[in-house]
Amino acid sequence: MQAVILSGGQGTRLRPLTSTMPKPSVPLVNRPMISYMVDWLHGYGVRDIVMSVGFLADGLRAALDDAGHDGVEIRYVEEHEPLGTAGAVKHAQQFLDERFLVLNGDVLTAFDIAAEIDQHDRTGARATLALVPVDDPTAYGLVLTDEQSRITDFLEKPAAADVPDNPRINAGAYVLQRDVLDMIEPGVNASFEHDVFPHLPTEEIYAFDAEGYWLDLGTPERYMDATRDLLDRKLDSWLAERLMAGGLAIEPGVDTAGCQIEPPTVIAEGCELGDGSRIAAYTVLSHGCHIGENCELDRAVLQRGCTLGDGVRVTNAILGPGVQIGAGATVCTGSVIGEGAVIEPGATIGAGSRVEAGATAAA
Numbered sequence: 001m002q003a004v005i006l007s008g009g010q011g012t013r014l015r016p017l018t019s020t021m022p023k024p025s026v027p028l029v030n031r032p033m034i035s036y037m038v039d040w041l042h043g044y045g046v047r048d049i050v051m052s053v054g055f056l057a058d059g060l061r062a063a064l065d066d067a068g069h070d071g072v073e074i075r076y077v078e079e080h081e082p083l084g085t086a087g088a089v090k091h092a093q094q095f096l097d098e099r100f101l102v103l104n105g106d107v108l109t110a111f112d113i114a115a116e117i118d119q120h121d122r123t124g125a126r127a128t129l130a131l132v133p134v135d136d137p138t139a140y141g142l143v144l145t146d147e148q149s150r151i152t153d154f155l156e157k158p159a160a161a162d163v164p165d166n167p168r169i170n171a172g173a174y175v176l177q178r179d180v181l182d183m184i185e186p187g188v189n190a191s192f193e194h195d196v197f198p199h200l201p202t203e204e205i206y207a208f209d210a211e212g213y214w215l216d217l218g219t220p221e222r223y224m225d226a227t228r229d230l231l232d233r234k235l236d237s238w239l240a241e242r243l244m245a246g247g248l249a250i251e252p253g254v255d256t257a258g259c260q261i262e263p264p265t266v267i268a269e270g271c272e273l274g275d276g277s278r279i280a281a282y283t284v285l286s287h288g289c290h291i292g293e294n295c296e297l298d299r300a301v302l303q304r305g306c307t308l309g310d311g312v313r314v315t316n317a318i319l320g321p322g323v324q325i326g327a328g329a330t331v332c333t334g335s336v337i338g339e340g341a342v343i344e345p346g347a348t349i350g351a352g353s354r355v356e357a358g359a360t361a362a363a
Contacts, residue, residue: 001117002048002097003041004089006172007034007060007105013219016338017320019357022053022060024105026223027303029230029239030268030286032064033217034105036237041101042072044113050095051105052088054079086190090181097178102192104172108226110235111212113173120175123149123206127197128175130210131168140169141193145207154198171210220318220336227301228282231264239266274310292327300331309345317349320357329363 007024017026024034038049053060053076061076077092089102099120101113111130120128129151131143138160144153145168155162170193183199184190197205213235215226231247233240242249247263250256254267258275261267267285274293282299285291289302292310300314302323308314309327317335319325326345331337335349338357343349346363355361 001044001046001101002050003046003101003103004050004052004092004096005034005037005103005105006052006085006088007054014217014223016336016341016354016356017220017318020320020339023217025060025062025064027286028108028217028223029227029237029266029284031238032060033108034060035064036108037103037105038064038072038074039238040110041103041113046101046113047072049074050092051076052079052092053077054082054088082189083187084189084191084195086181086184086192086196087188089176089192090184090186090188090190093178093181096181099175099177102174102176106217107172107214108217108229108235109171109173109210109212109214111171111173111210111214116173116208116210117175119149119206119208125175125206126177126180126204127200128206128208129197130171130173130208132171132210132214133167134169137163137167137169142167143170143207146202149207149209150202151197151205151207152202154193168207168209171214172216173210175208220334223318224299224301224316227284228299231266231282231284242266268304286321303339326363 014023025032049072051074079088083091116128116130134140141157142155143151146152183196215222217223217226230237230239243264248265250267251269254271256273259273259277259279261279262281264281265279265283268287270288271285272290274291276293277291277295280298283297284301286304288305290307292308294311295308296313299316302319303321305322306319308325311328312325314331316333317331319337320339322340323337325343328345329343329347331349332351334352337355340358341355342360344363347361
């Protein structure tokens with residue numbers, strides 16, 4: 001089976017993390033986000049992946065090569081200008097089989113994609129869309145179906161009074177016949193959601209109820225939710241086996257003798273931990289981070305090469321690569337610090353703040 005992964009968006013909701021790297025390559029528990037999708041597809045026998053790329057495409061290629069993807073051939077098709085979800089797949093048409101998967105690259109999921117493919121073949125559909133339930137249906141566009149799982153309508157962000165029973169949204173995972181692409185003009189910006197699916201006859205477009213884990217990674221809040229879910233082993237991943245013994249995944253050579261470390265926590269190779277520091281649960285330290293003495297990290301995600309002075313406090317926040325935080329500074333809940341930013345000694349970064357890549361925040 002073949003898959004197209006849509007990875008060309010700019011990831012504006014995840015800025016400043018995505019100011020210097022494409023969203024699919026943003027590290028999620030020390031691996032690129034997109035590598036979890038590649039692993040998931042590989043587990044279902046997908047060996048041929050076409051990656052539709054655009055913004056900062058070279059960074060995505062490098063991140064995937066570093067992470068490794070043995071047993072899967074990945075080809076890259078680059079958009080020189082945004083083409084939308086359908087336009088991007090049309091742009092890759094020459095590489096596609098008669099039947100293939102299309103997936104949004106900013107999702108963490110673990111549902112049974114083989115069952116969706118089986119249903120697609122059984123019904124003779126031209127398009128099959130995976131649907132998932134959500135807690136707040138008014139924040140999404142809903143997909144309506146009949147008793148035979150045929151899609152009858154698309155409802156854009158309904159008011160609470162208009163939400164139907166069993167509301168479900170598009171999960172961004174499709175099985176398509178290649179002739180669906182005949183509906184799209186080459187080189188035109190077009191979306192499946194608005195320009196293709198609503199125009200297919202009801203007997204040709206079906207819904208598949210996806211059961212299992214699914215999460216959109218588009219915001220810092222959901223990124224942190226995904227981090228915690230991976231550390232809690234709510235879905236299978238490379239990390240699950242590593243965390244089995246005591247909930248700690250600490251690379252050999254990291255000296256933790258002078259620290260208090262609470263599970264679940266992940267600490268990569270090359271990290272240095274100062275005496276008296278407390279590394280609380282759901283903290284992730286990527287490669288080469290330096291933590292000073294008497295620091296307090298609680299549900300903190302530090303990407304590669306971060307440096308924290310003595311007495312720094314970071315709570316429920318994300319630090320991009322190479323961030324430097326001076327002694328005695330505090331980073332509060334919900335903050336996101338961009339790559340290479342400098343937080344001066346004694347400064348306080350308030351709750352929900354965004355510090356741009358390369359910026360300096362004074363005390």
